[in-house]
Amino acid sequence: MTGLFPGFLTLSAAMFSIGALGVMVRRNPIVVFMSIELMLNAGNLVLVTYARYTHTMAGQVFTLIVIAVAASEVVVGLALITGVYRSGRRLDLDDLSEMRE
Amino acid sequence: MNPTFTLVLCGVALGLPTAGFLINALSAGRLPHRVVTLLGPGVVLGAFAASVILLVELLTQPPSGRGITVILWHWLNLSVGPANGALGRAGFNANFSLRIDPLSILMMLVITGIGGLIHVYSVGYMAEDPSYNRFFAYMNLFITSMLVLVMSENLIFLIVGWSMVAFASYALIAFWYQRPAAVAAGRKAFITQVIGDVGLVLGAFLIFLNLRGSGGQLLRSVDLQTIFANVGPGPHFHNGLGPSGGGLVTAIGLLLFLGAAAKSAQWPLHTWLPDAMEGPTPVSALIHAATMVTAGVYLVARFHPIFQQAPVAAGVVAAVGIGTALMAAIIGCTQFDIKRVIAYSTMSQIGLMIFAVGAGAYAAGMFQFFTHACFKALLFLAAGNVIHALHDEQDIRSMGGLSTRMKLTFGAFLVGSLALAGIPLFAGWFSKEELLSSGLVLGPAVPWLWLLGVSVNVLTSFYIFRVVWAVFRGEPTSERAAGAHEAGPTMLAPVLVLAVLSAVVGFLNIDFFGFHPITLFSTFLDPVVGGSPAQSSPGIQAVALLAGTLLSLGGVALAWAVYGRRLVSAQLISRHLPWLYQLSLNGFYWDELYGTVLVRPTGAAAAMVRVVFEGELFESLVGGVRAGVRTLADDLRTMQTGYFRDYALLFFVCAVIGLVVLGLRLA
Amino acid sequence: MTIIFGLAAVLAFLGAAGVVASRRTIYSALSLVVNLVALAVLFLLLDAQFLAAVQIIVYAGAVMVLFVFIIALLAPGAEEVVRPLELRLLVGGIAAAGFTVMVGRLALNGITVNAAGQFHGGLGPFSPQAVNAHGQVQTLGEQLFTTYLLPFEVTSLLLLVAAVGAVYLSRHRRAAP
Numbered sequence: 001m002t003g004l005f006p007g008f009l010t011l012s013a014a015m016f017s018i019g020a021l022g023v024m025v026r027r028n029p030i031v032v033f034m035s036i037e038l039m040l041n042a043g044n045l046v047l048v049t050y051a052r053y054t055h056t057m058a059g060q061v062f063t064l065i066v067i068a069v070a071a072s073e074v075v076v077g078l079a080l081i082t083g084v085y086r087s088g089r090r091l092d093l094d095d096l097s098e099m100r101e
Numbered sequence: 102m103n104p105t106f107t108l109v110l111c112g113v114a115l116g117l118p119t120a121g122f123l124i125n126a127l128s129a130g131r132l133p134h135r136v137v138t139l140l141g142p143g144v145v146l147g148a149f150a151a152s153v154i155l156l157v158e159l160l161t162q163p164p165s166g167r168g169i170t171v172i173l174w175h176w177l178n179l180s181v182g183p184a185n186g187a188l189g190r191a192g193f194n195a196n197f198s199l200r201i202d203p204l205s206i207l208m209m210l211v212i213t214g215i216g217g218l219i220h221v222y223s224v225g226y227m228a229e230d231p232s233y234n235r236f237f238a239y240m241n242l243f244i245t246s247m248l249v250l251v252m253s254e255n256l257i258f259l260i261v262g263w264s265m266v267a268f269a270s271y272a273l274i275a276f277w278y279q280r281p282a283a284v285a286a287g288r289k290a291f292i293t294q295v296i297g298d299v300g301l302v303l304g305a306f307l308i309f310l311n312l313r314g315s316g317g318q319l320l321r322s323v324d325l326q327t328i329f330a331n332v333g334p335g336p337h338f339h340n341g342l343g344p345s346g347g348g349l350v351t352a353i354g355l356l357l358f359l360g361a362a363a364k365s366a367q368w369p370l371h372t373w374l375p376d377a378m379e380g381p382t383p384v385s386a387l388i389h390a391a392t393m394v395t396a397g398v399y400l401v402a403r404f405h406p407i408f409q410q411a412p413v414a415a416g417v418v419a420a421v422g423i424g425t426a427l428m429a430a431i432i433g434c435t436q437f438d439i440k441r442v443i444a445y446s447t448m449s450q451i452g453l454m455i456f457a458v459g460a461g462a463y464a465a466g467m468f469q470f471f472t473h474a475c476f477k478a479l480l481f482l483a484a485g486n487v488i489h490a491l492h493d494e495q496d497i498r499s500m501g502g503l504s505t506r507m508k509l510t511f512g513a514f515l516v517g518s519l520a521l522a523g524i525p526l527f528a529g530w531f532s533k534e535e536l537l538s539s540g541l542v543l544g545p546a547v548p549w550l551w552l553l554g555v556s557v558n559v560l561t562s563f564y565i566f567r568v569v570w571a572v573f574r575g576e577p578t579s580e581r582a583a584g585a586h587e588a589g590p591t592m593l594a595p596v597l598v599l600a601v602l603s604a605v606v607g608f609l610n611i612d613f614f615g616f617h618p619i620t621l622f623s624t625f626l627d628p629v630v631g632g633s634p635a636q637s638s639p640g641i642q643a644v645a646l647l648a649g650t651l652l653s654l655g656g657v658a659l660a661w662a663v664y665g666r667r668l669v670s671a672q673l674i675s676r677h678l679p680w681l682y683q684l685s686l687n688g689f690y691w692d693e694l695y696g697t698v699l700v701r702p703t704g705a706a707a708a709m710v711r712v713v714f715e716g717e718l719f720e721s722l723v724g725g726v727r728a729g730v731r732t733l734a735d736d737l738r739t740m741q742t743g744y745f746r747d748y749a750l751l752f753f754v755c756a757v758i759g760l761v762v763l764g765l766r767l768a
Numbered sequence: 769m770t771i772i773f774g775l776a777a778v779l780a781f782l783g784a785a786g787v788v789a790s791r792r793t794i795y796s797a798l799s800l801v802v803n804l805v806a807l808a809v810l811f812l813l814l815d816a817q818f819l820a821a822v823q824i825i826v827y828a829g830a831v832m833v834l835f836v837f838i839i840a841l842l843a844p845g846a847e848e849v850v851r852p853l854e855l856r857l858l859v860g861g862i863a864a865a866g867f868t869v870m871v872g873r874l875a876l877n878g879i880t881v882n883a884a885g886q887f888h889g890g891l892g893p894f895s896p897q898a899v900n901a902h903g904q905v906q907t908l909g910e911q912l913f914t915t916y917l918l919p920f921e922v923t924s925l926l927l928l929v930a931a932v933g934a935v936y937l938s939r940h941r942r943a944a945p
């Protein structure tokens with residue numbers, strides 16, 4: 001198991017970057033949200049890995065807190081998306097973008 | 102001499118015409134006519150008064166102490182650069198310092214005195230001109246420029262005055278700028294003088310860079326007294342600019358003479374003077390009789406220590422002078438415009454002066470300058486009277502019979518002509534014979550120089566009395582001539598004053614052919630220019646004096662025979678020697694030569710540059726830059742899509758780049 | 769162990785790729801579930817049994833259920849075409865790959881933890897054996913309520929805010945006139 005430390009970190013980096021890619025490429029807001037969840041999970045993996053390898057508890061505590069925060073964020077975000085849907089707009093980020101002229 | 106008093110007087114002499122110019126110019130032509138009438142001539146006459154007081158102050162000193170340098174204001178005193186043993190301090194110094202010595206006082210008196218008379222004359226001549234104010238502004242500027250030129254003790258301000266004079270002459274020659282001929286003439290004068298300026302400036306540079314002190318160190322001085330102390334004869338004399346007759350000194354002499362030749366309208370830079378008659382007559386009197394054209398003579402006289410060290414250059418000066426004198430005298434015999442005759446006469450007389458100072462007879466040259474200023478200004482102003490009375494008619498073939506209609510002007514013009522021709526007891530006789538006697542001494546065994554000088558005198562008498570007979574005697578050949586009447590008081594008074602001067606001023610110096618009872622003038626100039634050259638034997642001198650005088654009278658008689666009594670046909674030369682007549686009539690074709698060789702190729706080159714360089718090259722360069730920037734901007738604009746995810750991509754990519762760089766450095 | 773790790777890692781990776789690359793939204797959600805379960809296995813491998821359980825219960829069980837409900841409610845058959853050779857994808861993909869490689873390199877070079885799995889700054893007291901002896905849940909609970917009390921309380925506040933916010937945001941509005 002000691003030799004797996006790089007593997008955990010690399011996997012976490014791969015998940016994180018795939019999640020970032022999803023945020024940048026996809027247009028459906030729900031998928032974008034899921035990509036954000038992916039990124040948070042990658043962070044969780046790193047935290048737990050370090051907790052295990054440095055024999056501390058802080059990593060695990062913060063992972064717990066991250067899970068709680070992620071849940072609340074999902075709740076609020078999905079409520080927003082529902083609101084957008086109900087107002088008749090299409091669920092397409094390019095459509096919803098207000099920065100474009 | 103009290104330096105403070107001198108400084109104040111110098112300030113007045115320089116400041117009055119400057120103030121006149123500034124007040125006039127800055128009021129944009131809105132000053133009332135009467136104010137300008139008082140202001141314009143007034144400041145010049147005030148400067149004349151200051152000059153007279155300076156003269157008196159100078160005369161109270163013993164001859165050896167007649168020279169003082171005052172600093173009008175401290176300009177540049179830099180204390181950087183290598184320490185300079187001879188000067189006692191390091192660095193470069195250039196102050197607006199003025200030199201008051203006999204030579205500069207003489208120039209100042211002529212400039213302000215005769216200039217003042219011409220200003221008074223202009224009040225009458227230019228009375229109906231709409232640009233009356235502008236005229237006096239430029240005239241005052243001209244006086245200021247000439248004063249700066251002659252009073253400067255400093256190469257830098259000498260050059261400044263030199264260039265200011267060139268500009269003022271351009272402004273005055275092209276005064277009636279609505280006439281294309283006047284503008285072309287002004288431009289020609291200015292460009293020719295700029296060519297001369299190049300020579301002057303290069304000469305000054307050479308002096309500055311190469312002058313060495315007695316210890317062999319580089320002096321880097323622009324101060325004239327310092328330069329002359331290290332070059333010319335004097336207690337501390339040594340060869341500051343290289344060996345006597347060496348290449349450096351000769352080059353400097355020739356370059357300085359280039360500048361002098363441009364100002365004094367000597368060959369080859371003489372073509373601007375006849376065209377400059379496009380300016381108003383008072384301008385011709387001021388610029389071409391009394392002041393600007395004599396600046397070249399002044400330069401050679403002032404820089405005589407350098408010319409004494411460069412015999413080759415001095416020889417060139419003398420040769421060019423006498424050559425121009427002869428050429429101009431020949432041309433003057435066939436011209437029909439009264440002002441052109443007088444213009445060529447000026448060129449010829451200046452040539453004699455240049456010859457004198459080139460040959461080392463500085464006092465003679467300056468005396469000729471003094472008398473010439475009086476009678477040439479007289480001739481121009483009297484001619485102006487005639488032109489004004491005939492409503493701007495200038496062709497002598499349309500005049501005649503004015504001696505009865507304009508008695509006083511006729512009398513004055515006659516006095517001027519007698520002086521110019523060198524008739525005994527008039528001013529010109531004394532100065533010319535003094536000149537010729539120097540020529541006699543300095544020539545080789547056969548006195549070529551004296552013969553050339555006498556030829557010039559004969560031609561001079563001829564052409565000026567040709568004008569006298571054509572203009573004043575006989576019957577009027579046009580209606581305008583028939584209806585002419587005498588000029589008004591403001592135009593007559595200066596003319597009469599100048600006539601009196603032309604008559605008596607010669608007696609200030611009687612020094613020729615070994616006969617020198619009165620030498621006020623030359624002794625006055627002695628502290629500056631040294632003594633006169635040696636004389637030859639009394640017998641030859643007496644013969645030369647007699648022969649010269651008789652030949653001058655012979656010229657007058659010839660004119661009387663041709664034009665007065667019609668004993669000899671006026672077309673004698675034109676019929677039997679047509680080539681000579683054509684050469685004379687067309688000014689030896691120098692204008693045409695310069696036009697073909699210099700002017701037209703330059704014009705063609707300029708047109709080519711305009712089309713090729715400006716039109717195509719620069720347009721495509723600039724256009725290319727413009728298009729390139731346009732393209733770049735358009736490409737960059739595509740980055741701003743308005744979608745946040747593109748911006749997020751940008752963040753991510755840059756963050757990754759940062760991490761990669763950091764990671765590579767850590768691991 | 770290594771084999772389990774390998775399988776779990778591959779599953780996690782495939783799940784992640786599935787989230788981003790799926791054409792239909794529901795497929796993305798399901799891929800994410802796969803990812804989360806694989807992650808729970810990885811937590812088990814890292815001696816964080818409690819967290820593995822929490823991950824399954826809360827994340828995969830509650831959060832993903834919520835996602836699936838919303839997808840079913842709003843956009844059940846939603847499809848989205850991702851143009852494969854889009855510039856964004858290309859640039860982003862390169863950046864992603866670069867990031868991963870870099871992290872792997874850094875991890876291999878023993879920045880904080882060396883090859884023997886030892887922390888450069890010395891190990892803390894909570895080795896897996898000690899924790900297991902005392903009990904997972906007890907240890908975590910003790911830490912949560914003593915050393916990390918403040919974050920705990922703030923998190924509970926956050927949950928309250930989120931609940932209130934969600935209720936408010938999704939209330940029925942009168943139709944606009």
